[in-house]
Amino acid sequence: MPNPETEAIHQSLKRCHQHSDFIRIFYDEFLDDAPHIQAKFADTDMNRQIMMVEASLYTCILAADDVPYAVRSIRDLGRMHHGMGIGSEYYDAWLDSLIAAVRRCDEQFDERLESIWRDVMRESIAMMLAAGDAQDAS
Numbered sequence: 001m002p003n004p005e006t007e008a009i010h011q012s013l014k015r016c017h018q019h020s021d022f023i024r025i026f027y028d029e030f031l032d033d034a035p036h037i038q039a040k041f042a043d044t045d046m047n048r049q050i051m052m053v054e055a056s057l058y059t060c061i062l063a064a065d066d067v068p069y070a071v072r073s074i075r076d077l078g079r080m081h082h083g084m085g086i087g088s089e090y091y092d093a094w095l096d097s098l099i100a101a102v103r104r105c106d107e108q109f110d111e112r113l114e115s116i117w118r119d120v121m122r123e124s125i126a127m128m129l130a131a132g133d134a135q136d137a138s
């Protein structure tokens, strides 16, 4: 059953999605002035990427509630990102860009919601990085 924190972030995500450019705002922020990050998306179909990341945010919320399907998906994502040479050094900027996009798109955004967003997303980031590291160890 979702706990109050994941329910709060779920509602926040739904408000963000009422803003049609939510994920595009996130990518504008993430790629802005960062050639090393832009290089990773050199061959990416950004329309498809936006859809996939939009969906994956729901999966991150479910993973924070230990839903097994979601945890498996996030670990798979971690292995995939690790395989693309995306290590821990990229994730702070990713999370800051996401928070900047939520701040612009959720009219109820406040410090409490920011802290919940960061906690929930850090859980998924930790799962992704651990899955990538485990791949090296095996």
Ligand code: HEM
Residues within 6 Å of the ligand: 037, 040, 041, 043, 044, 045, 049, 052, 053, 056, 057, 060, 077, 081, 084, 086, 090, 091, 094, 121, 124, 125, 128
């Ligand atoms: C919690 C953090 C993240 C989540 C939830 C996430 C989510 C996703 C998803 C759902 C995909 C598509 C997977 C597929 O095609 O099967 C993807 C692809 C990708 N992500 Fe992430 N991502 C995260 C962090 C990052 C970071 C930090 C970077 C750093 C540059 C990054 C760069 C990429 C790239 C380059 C692709 C492949 C694009 C392509 O197919 O050309 N991601 N990500």
